[in-house]
Amino acid sequence: MASEQKSSSMAxxxxxxxxxxxxxxxxxxxxxxxxxxxxGSMVGAGIFSLPSRIGAATGPFGxxxxxxxxxxxxxxxxxxxxxxxxxxPDLDAGIFAYAQEGFGDYLGFAAxxxxxxxxCLGNTxxxxxxxxxLGAFFPVFGDGNTPAAVFVxxxxxxxxxxxxxxxxxxxxFINKVVTIxxxxxxxxxxVFMAFAFxxxxxxxxxxxxxxxxxADIFNQVRSTMLxxxxxxxxxxxxxxYSRYAxxxxxxxxxxxxxxxxxxxxxVLVTLLPYGVLSRPELGAxxxxxxxxxxxxxxxxxxxxxxxxxxxxxxxxxxxxxxxxAAEVLYSAAKYGLVPSSLSHENPHQVPSAALWITNIxxxxxxxxxxxxxxxFDLALEMTSAMTLIPYVLVAGYGLKLTLTRETYQQRSRDLxxxxxxxxxxxxxxxxxxxxxxxxxVLLSCILFAPGTLLFISAxxxxxxxxxxxxxxxxxxLILGGAGVxxxxxxxxxxxx
Numbered sequence: 001m002a003s004e005q006k007s008s009s010m011a012x013x014x015x016x017x018x019x020x021x022x023x024x025x026x027x028x029x030x031x032x033x034x035x036x037x038x039x040g041s042m043v044g045a046g047i048f049s050l051p052s053r054i055g056a057a058t059g060p061f062g063x064x065x066x067x068x069x070x071x072x073x074x075x076x077x078x079x080x081x082x083x084x085x086x087x088x089p090d091l092d093a094g095i096f097a098y099a100q101e102g103f104g105d106y107l108g109f110a111a112x113x114x115x116x117x118x119x120c121l122g123n124t125x126x127x128x129x130x131x132x133x134l135g136a137f138f139p140v141f142g143d144g145n146t147p148a149a150v151f152v153x154x155x156x157x158x159x160x161x162x163x164x165x166x167x168x169x170x171x172x173f174i175n176k177v178v179t180i181x182x183x184x185x186x187x188x189x190x191v192f193m194a195f196a197f198x199x200x201x202x203x204x205x206x207x208x209x210x211x212x213x214x215a216d217i218f219n220q221v222r223s224t225m226l227x228x229x230x231x232x233x234x235x236x237x238x239x240x241y242s243r244y245a246x247x248x249x250x251x252x253x254x255x256x257x258x259x260x261x262x263x264x265x266x267v268l269v270t271l272l273p274y275g276v277l278s279r280p281e282l283g284a285x286x287x288x289x290x291x292x293x294x295x296x297x298x299x300x301x302x303x304x305x306x307x308x309x310x311x312x313x314x315x316x317x318x319x320x321x322x323x324x325a326a327e328v329l330y331s332a333a334k335y336g337l338v339p340s341s342l343s344h345e346n347p348h349q350v351p352s353a354a355l356w357i358t359n360i361x362x363x364x365x366x367x368x369x370x371x372x373x374x375x376f377d378l379a380l381e382m383t384s385a386m387t388l389i390p391y392v393l394v395a396g397y398g399l400k401l402t403l404t405r406e407t408y409q410q411r412s413r414d415l416x417x418x419x420x421x422x423x424x425x426x427x428x429x430x431x432x433x434x435x436x437x438x439x440x441v442l443l444s445c446i447l448f449a450p451g452t453l454l455f456i457s458a459x460x461x462x463x464x465x466x467x468x469x470x471x472x473x474x475x476x477l478i479l480g481g482a483g484v485x486x487x488x489x490x491x492x493x494x495x496x
Contacts, residue, residue, distance in 0.1 A: 034250055038235065038258025043182055046231040046380070047266065048310050049129065051273045052289030053227050053377070055282025058220035059205045060274045066221045067270070070228035071263050073428030077391060078235055078255045079421040080398040083414070085255075087407040095390050096332060102397035105337060106471040109455040110448070111390035112332040117447050118386030119325035120358060122233065124365040125379040126318040127153035132287045133307045143286070145369040153366050160319060161359045167348035182317075185309035189294050190268050196297045197275035205279040225435040229384035231266055235259055322358060329354035336462055338454040385433065385440040386447070392429040398422035442488060445481030452478070 054063055084091070084098060091097040096115060100108025131153060132144035141149040207217075235255065273282055273293045285292035291306035330351035333343035346352040365379070372378050399422035401407060408415045433441065452475060459466045467475060487493075 034254035035258045042262045048288040048290045050270050051293045052285040054270045057223040061206050062220040063270050066224040067267050074232045076421045076425035078259045080395050080425050081255050083418050095394050098397040099393035102400050109337040111393045113451045114386045114389035116328040118383045120361045121379050121383040123362050126314045150366050182313040185306050192297050193272035202275040205274045222435050225432050226381040226384040230380050233387050325358045326351045326354040339457045385436050385444050388433050395425035395429050399426050442481050442485030445478050446485045448478045449482035
């Protein structure tokens with residue numbers, strides 16, 4: 001597990017100045033370093049796409065409601081991570097460890113596979129967004145899902161793959177460049193939008209640009225749910241590295257503080273553009289829409305400025321998260337949830353087998369974008385849907401601990417508080433899955449059904465029991481959902 005922590009340390013975001021090396025395994029992270037890890041994990045490609053993605057769905061009032069729901073729900077999840085970091089200090093191998101401890105091997109696998117597949121889909125959004133950004137200057141790339149875009153993305157994918165295999169994960173300089181490229185354009189965007197803000201235009205779009213009933217507002221907000229999840233992915237950043245915290249309680253503090261800081265950025269990035277552009281104008285912006293909104297205020301240089309920052313940021317983020325995806329498989333192999341061969345490391349201590357299967361899956365997703373009309377939106381929503389699965393299980397494990405009173409002393413003051421936090425977080429995560437729509441549930445089943453072969457292979461290696469009775473039932477549901485999903489794709493009931 002030391003190798004997992006070392007190579008993951010840069011994977012999550014690289015906001016601290018040096019990766020954890022072989023001789024640094026005893027390095028301890030301060031409270032501020034852990035907070036930076038949370039912020040860096042969450043601030044990625046998603047924030048650059050928000051103005052158009054949210055503007056097409058709802059007006060400022062809907063935005064406020066959406067962030068209240070998402071912010072409150074994710075804050076409860078942050079509190080769960082905070083509690084688990086203290087109450088289960090031995091479970092520091094990633095968020096799937098909570099699911100495995102609380103609900104058995106198959107749901108532990110489901111958490112690991114969901115997080116891994118979601119990360120691979122997230123990496124696909126990076127490539128689509130980069131090519132969509134370049135498409136504003138080179139039409140051959142279109143919206144990031146043309147044959148030329150997929151071809152160039154594939155070259156970048158495999159170039160980085162072989163660079164990582166040589167141990168490029170130790171390049172701390174890349175981390176610093178990514179950090180600057182990520183944060184500076186966002187702050188400059190917020191400042192210029194604030195100065196250009198017109199209250200009258202904001203008020204005109206407040207209710208979505210017309211007279212809407214409560215049901216209309218609900219539908220508007222519902223259409224933003226998976227987007228809000230996407231931009232909060234990474235909230236577990238400090239939890240992944242809880243072993244390296246100077247003080248265990250710093251993990252929870254960093255998770256909550258980092259979350260609140262990012263939430264403030266997200267609210268400003270989504271609300272301020274309504275005072276500069278009308279809702280139809282926002283919805284019509286090409287991705288990355290932050291660049292288009294900024295250009296409407298400062299002129300053409302704004303488009304180039306944000307686009308350049310985004311490309312550097314996203315390329316660096318891809319490097320980091322491709323390592324994270326491989327580390328999830330590597331760690332799951334160590335815990336016997338996937339075949340042990342995926343725990344193989346090369347001489348540079350890179351989890352090479354896991355990296356190969358990770359990038360092969362990303363390549364498959366890139367090819368599938370050729371057949372998706374709105375490739376970026378689909379990949380974003382599917383990333384959220386897959387990542388919600390381990391979030392549901394983490395929140396559920398926190399709730400289980402309070403119901404069984406495990407780790408709680410008699411008449412503990414924390415019991416009632418933690419039970420409320422965990423219950424709300426569990427309900428929120430389940431609600432977000434449902435709000436995302438049946439389409440994403442069925443598409444997730446299509447991924448989980450063949451993915452379960454990894455779990456079956458691991459169990460055969462161990463010569464252990466394959467499924468419990470409850471796990472057989474869950475597997476049957478997944479197979480049924482996959483069958484319905486494939487049939488819906490073939491008949492056109494589900495379109496991509």
